[in-house]
Amino acid sequence: MYVLGLGGSNHDFSSCLLKDGEIQCMIEDERITRIKNCKGLGLDLAKGFSRKYCLDYMGIDIGSIDLIIGNDILNPIMYHRLDKEISLINHHMAHAASSFYTSPFGKAAILVVDAVGSKRWDGKTKSYESISIGYGDGNKIEILDKIEGKNLSGTDYIENSLGIFYSIITDAIGFGEHQEGKTMGLSPYGRDTYCEDFKKHIRYIGNGKIEMGESDISYFLSLKDRVNSCKCLEEAFSLKQDYAYAVQKVTEEYLLLLCKYVKEITNADYCCLAGGVALNSVSNYKIYKSGLFKDVYIQAASGDNGTSIGSALYGYYSILGNERKGKVC
Known part of the structure; x- marks a missing residue:
């Protein structure tokens, strides 16, 4: 067959x-x-x-x-x-x-985190998935919970998306589309100047939910103008380093919180990760070292x-x- x-x-x-x-x-x-x-x-x-x-x-x-x-x-x-x-x-x-x-797991929790997934239409509003939590058992997979967000008119951006958050900051830094790995690589060189500021505009609100609305996305988009308005290359590069540090640290923190929620609702010994954000190897290592699960599997x-x-x-x-x-x- x-x-x-x-x-x-x-x-x-x-x-x-x-x-x-x-x-x-x-x-x-x-x-x-x-x-x-x-x-x-x-x-x-x-x-x-x-x-x-x-x-x-x-x-x-x-x-x-x-x-x-x-x-x-x-x-x-x-x-x-x-x-x-x-x-x-x-x-x-x-x-x-x-x-x-x-994966080698007969049963496992599943966490999918990316930028934008499938569309859902409830008769009034279109929503797009950004995070899904599931459970696999044998040959079956059940999706238990989702985070969704509305699309910002005229853009590819959706609300409540860790992947979109990371993508916008990557673009503000100047790396361009699908270059998030470079942002991760730059992050250790920055300072924690903007971590709390970023967390005001993308919020973990409990029960596996992340909140980032239209005004929050507009704020993150404005950061590119701040970089471009820098008067010298040294100032601009320092700002880019600090943005990279902040987006990485916030992403790591929220992924761990999501994993804690996954553990809470599934009580699974094992976890499988997928989606573009699961390519963030620094976050993956912190999830592994957290001890939430006996083992973690990331699809290459x-x-x-x-x-x-x-x-x-x-x-x-x-x-x-x-x-x-x-x-x-």
């Missing part, structure tokens, strides 16, 4: 091919196109770079695939030329599945690239109902 998972959102596209539940091939489109994050491909995305690579690797064609599955914010250009039905699952479920199903492709893995495995285990193999704890 072959299952093909397609991954990404509006960036970081990838494909993952399973045979009888085992990953045979997974590759990102950027490895083939040599375009970082595969931004701006336009209609060329329909060429299915990673999909064709996986099929060629196994020596099969699309007709041999039993199930194709992606996530619901995946750019439809990636699959619109396929003469085959595709199933779409929740974006954060794809992240969760990518971590839990590849925690960003949107890894949703092809999660989609494929969710299809094989949850949709098709196959039992997991190789559980060790």
Whole structure:
């Protein structure tokens, strides 16, 4: 049985091919196109770079695939030329599945933290997920709680998102899109000048909830102008260091608080992390050293690239109902 998972959102596209539940091939489109994050491909995305690579690797064609599955914010250009039905699952479920199903845990809490996920429409308001808390048991995953936020009109920003917070500060520093790892690297050189100020505009309000409204986002966006108004390079660089320190420290603190809430509602011995914020290795180490869990598992492709893995495995285990193999704890 072959299952093909397609991954990404509006960036970081990838494909993952399973045979009888085992990953045979997974590759990102950027490895083939040599375009970082595969931004701006336009209609060329329909060429299915990673999909064709996986099929060629196994020596099969699309007709041999039993199930194709992606996530619901995946750019439809990636699959619109396929003469085959595709199933779409929740974006954060794809992240969760990518971590839990590849982990050695038979049962585990799951924490997904990224910038923006799937949209929810209640008939009046559109909300977008930024954090999801789940629990995996065998071949099933249940989402227990979510943090959502409204989109700021005319922007890609949503409220109540740790990932958006980190992204805005990264841009203010001048590193650009998808360069949050550089901000993490710069953070040890800064001072704690802005930590309390930042916490006034992104707040942990208890019970696994983070609050950051439109006015708070406007404040963080204004920081870029403060950097640009500096009179000398030394002053600007010092400000950038302090911003990096603050965004990193606040993120670490809130992730630990989120993990404490996850432990409280699941009482799990183990935890799986996924989503772009789970690539913050400094925070991950502090979660591990906190002792909240016996062990913590981070899916290596925690960003949107890894949703092809999660989609494929969710299809094989949850949709098709196959039992997991190789559980060790």
